[in-house]
Amino acid sequence: MRTFFSEDHRLHFPKGELSGGRFITPHERPARMEFILSRLRERGFPPVEAPGEADLTPARRILDEGFLHFLETAWDEWKAAGMEGEVIAAGMPTRRQRHDRIPRHIDGKVEYYCHASETAITRGTWQAALSSLASAQAAQAAVAGGERAAFALCRPPGHHATRDQYGGYCFLNNAAVVAEMFRMGGAARVAVLDIDFHHGNGTQDIFYRRGDVLFASIHGDPLDAYPYFAGFADETGEGEGEGANLNCVLGPGTGYGPWAEALDHCIARIRDFGAEALVVSLGVDAYKNDPISFFRLDSPDFLDAGRRIGRIGLPTVLVMEGGYAIEQIGVNTVNVLEGFADA
Numbered sequence: 001m002r003t004f005f006s007e008d009h010r011l012h013f014p015k016g017e018l019s020g021g022r023f024i025t026p027h028e029r030p031a032r033m034e035f036i037l038s039r040l041r042e043r044g045f046p047p048v049e050a051p052g053e054a055d056l057t058p059a060r061r062i063l064d065e066g067f068l069h070f071l072e073t074a075w076d077e078w079k080a081a082g083m084e085g086e087v088i089a090a091g092m093p094t095r096r097q098r099h100d101r102i103p104r105h106i107d108g109k110v111e112y113y114c115h116a117s118e119t120a121i122t123r124g125t126w127q128a129a130l131s132s133l134a135s136a137q138a139a140q141a142a143v144a145g146g147e148r149a150a151f152a153l154c155r156p157p158g159h160h161a162t163r164d165q166y167g168g169y170c171f172l173n174n175a176a177v178v179a180e181m182f183r184m185g186g187a188a189r190v191a192v193l194d195i196d197f198h199h200g201n202g203t204q205d206i207f208y209r210r211g212d213v214l215f216a217s218i219h220g221d222p223l224d225a226y227p228y229f230a231g232f233a234d235e236t237g238e239g240e241g242e243g244a245n246l247n248c249v250l251g252p253g254t255g256y257g258p259w260a261e262a263l264d265h266c267i268a269r270i271r272d273f274g275a276e277a278l279v280v281s282l283g284v285d286a287y288k289n290d291p292i293s294f295f296r297l298d299s300p301d302f303l304d305a306g307r308r309i310g311r312i313g314l315p316t317v318l319v320m321e322g323g324y325a326i327e328q329i330g331v332n333t334v335n336v337l338e339g340f341a342d343a
């Protein structure tokens with residue numbers, strides 16, 4: 001399986017993540033990539049390939065133009081306003097407030113376009129997010145060109161980014177853009193399977209009213225886990241999208257038995273839906289020792305999960321999302337790929 005990866009991810013490395021009332025070194029840090037790259041080499045995968053430039057044309061079909069412009073200019077505007085630190089949202093639009101006028105002041109714009117203040121924007125964030133998207137797009141092009149599957153080793157991740165808000169370590173929704181590209185390329189129906197521990201609220205948001213893209217996710221119960229306000233089982237889609245959104249919610253301490261049952265449920269739905277292409281939001285934070293998650297998957301379980309996903313038999317782009325048990329992220333991620341490949 002080919003892997004697409006850009007070194008530009010290093011341009012995004014905020015000094016701080018707001019956690020427990022303090023600033024800590026972000027869980028979502030550059031070293032994550034090193035462990036995955038070294039495991040890919042160890043297991044004899046072909047050398048990673050650098051993507052070309054990101055193409056924002058497909059992104060513009062599903063993302064808000066003002067939001068894209070904001071991401072591109074936020075750092076410079078923040079600095080021009082005399083702010084000394086990284087771009088951090090101190091507040092967010094709340095219930096019963098006005099959301100119909102976008103603030104002029106950069107501080108207000110940041111609050112408008114952010115949904116989770118743990119996530120900082122730095123000087124290189126936009127370039128890193130663009131190059132992360134470029135890797136996803138190169139993987140999609142490889143699969144559209146006839147490869148059975150390709151791996152987009154994306155950083156920063158994307159599945160929490162909505163059409164007009166960033167947060168949860170995510171800026172541009174890589175998986176959603178890949179799904180849209182499969183549609184543009186002629187696939188009548190596309191499925192996004194999200195196995196990251198956290199609900200992919202951004203991807204759900206983007207396709208919620210669409211019947212042509214199925215979103216299926218297995219994640220920690222939002223009553224107990226980020227993103228808290230989305231990901232419940234009764235969110236099934238709206239309008240044309242009714243029935244094309246599937247949330248499998250599991251509680252603290254869930255092990256591979258029930259997790260795999262949920263996976264099979266998602267797979268059955270993907271088959272019934274008649275998807276012609278598959279995008280996997282591949283997070284490995286369902287791992288037992290993940291520092292911010294509460295499932296109990298073990299490393300060999302990821303091999304089995306990969307096998308089940310591979311047996312669906314669809315052209316597939318696997319897009320990297322989360323995973324913060326950094327020492328094991330390489331083994332767990334590559335296990336999914338190897339399971340997939342020998343399905």
Ligand code: OKP
Binds near residue numbers: 018196197198199226
């Ligand atoms: C991104 B992805 C830890 C709370 C962290 C944000 C989690 C983002 C996860 N104190 N909240 O889905 O792996």
Ligand code: ZN
Binds near residue numbers: 283323
């Ligand atoms: Zn996650």
